[in-house]
Amino acid sequence: MRLSFAKPTALRKKGVLCMNKRNIDYIGRCNPRKFYKRVDDKLTTKQLAIANDIAVPALIGVVREQHEIEEIPEMVLREDGFVIKPSKGSGGKGILVITKVEEGRYYKPNGQEVVPSEVYRHVSNILSGLFSLGGSPDVAIVEGLIQFDPVFDGYSYEGVPDIRLIVYKGFPVMGMLRLSTAASDGKANLHQGAVGVGVDIGTGKGLHAVQFDTPVDLHPDTNKILTDIQVPHWDFLLHTASKAYEMCEMGYLGTDMVLDKVKGPLLLELNARPGLAIQIANNRGILPYLNHVDSLGNHNMTVDERVEYAKKHFAHSAQL
Template sequence: MFGLFKTWKQLNERGIMGINRRNADYVLKYNKRNLYPYVDDKILTKQRAIECGIHVPEMYGIISTEKEISNLEKIVSQHKDFVIKPAQGAGGDGIIVIADRFEGRYKTVSGKIVSHDELEYQLSNILTGLYSLGGARDRALIEYRVSPDPIFKSISYEGVPDIRIIVLMGYPVMAMLRLPTRQSNGKANLHQGAIGVGVDLKTGLTLKGTWLNNIITKHPDTANDVAGVQLPDWQGFINLAASCYELCGLGYIGVDMVLDQEKGPLILEINARPGLNIQIANDTGLTLRTHAVERHLAELKKNDVKESVEERVKFSQEHFAASLPTTV
């Protein structure tokens, strides 16, 4: 029993955030329930982002009813590659990524050949709510397939790597690069076997990696080092993440972004309940950083001061650089 308490005490001293603390002290405190639809529904998120001038993957079409499923062929007729997503899906479930056409059929990013009927069947499953939060009826969106920047070729297996940045009240507090693997079927989802790699908020340089909750140094499929990679346009990414506070109004979020080789940084989605594995990848606790932001916010409030996106990013980069110790 004492050993368990000692372990808990050590985790607490390092500022490791657990699910209960995340939910009680951050999700419930900073995220107003009436604003959840703006992040839980990818279509609403995309439409709101476009209105705010924030770059997102182009939307080719929306399918809302069984009758509209027949519109799929027309929607994708001008595109050899595209992505089908449930609007209210979570964890990457229900997503189909089409990379090419083959003899009247479609080829997924993993090389599997699927028919048009199979895609329509998948759309039907999406509409019934098979992949949605809470099982409610859903909509499907068909959108541009991101072409990852070549820099990721040596440390990613198929699919598209993405970047998750946790943001508290507009202040970036921690970042992670998620790399697809063979086990994750080319998806950048940690629960399905993708790799999480910590990222230095100040420089955009990758740190340690975590795979299946274990610390790793090399990608299991490419055998290349996952640390020491400089992410291009890092300032663009971190500014984009910070600006999502104004976009959705939620105070505690995880912003998922990708780097397209032609279009640059793009927002994929915003998560109101971001996972906690990012702490393993960064070898530090979220609470150390969130407490620092909350102290800073209290000081600003006392002086009746509000900071811009650029000022918030500057604070985060000055206080949460990988080489700097952070205290509660």
């Protein structure tokens, strides 16, 4: 089934969630506006996660004012690498990844040198709101570099893969692994050319893969078979996603997580407006799962119970 080019009537029959319905029936109905800062502001998300015993990438520092930019070299002096990102950014914009620090010189994953003046200019742009939602002034977060888990060797190009889970009323209902490519410039961003691999909620096994909304069998840069992927720590990832629902009190939520080879699963960020391409990656619509959760009414399930329920009822082999 090609979800991206099908007629609207065919999409509805396949249970595909469209943007208008997502915005009105799920985001608008389930995500209270007063809680948006918990997910739109990455610094707030990080602080909430730490308070709720959810592991996140290490916070090296925060730059709030233009005059603080010159403190960055001292801030990262003892780091092997670091990431600078806007606190209120979206779509992966404004993220600068430095994988090597050597005698005051900074290097990107592709080996390109970034001189300090370029780092300063980038942070200045973040503070001015160039990458923030609505263009409002922002702060820059300086985080520790995530150590790539070797389990994904050959499945990603120059970047760290991340795991997106859609959580509805506390139930993880659909999952996807995002793999960077040369086309995406080492970023796990589907719109820029990363590969999306649908992942079975029941097992963590790869199901189906797409790049630019087109099915692919092999990673375009490494020729690895994408459906051979088995995501480790799968139960832990599901539990973290379900726990994030209670932390931010958003009924329809996207959770983005990564695997660090030393620290294990880490929560990267949350999204109150998760995209729809996860359905293409899974080659199926998400609506049947959302309807199923609604049919449960007001449940009192714990995180453990919701995860076990999801693994049983939302697995690829399950019949709704």
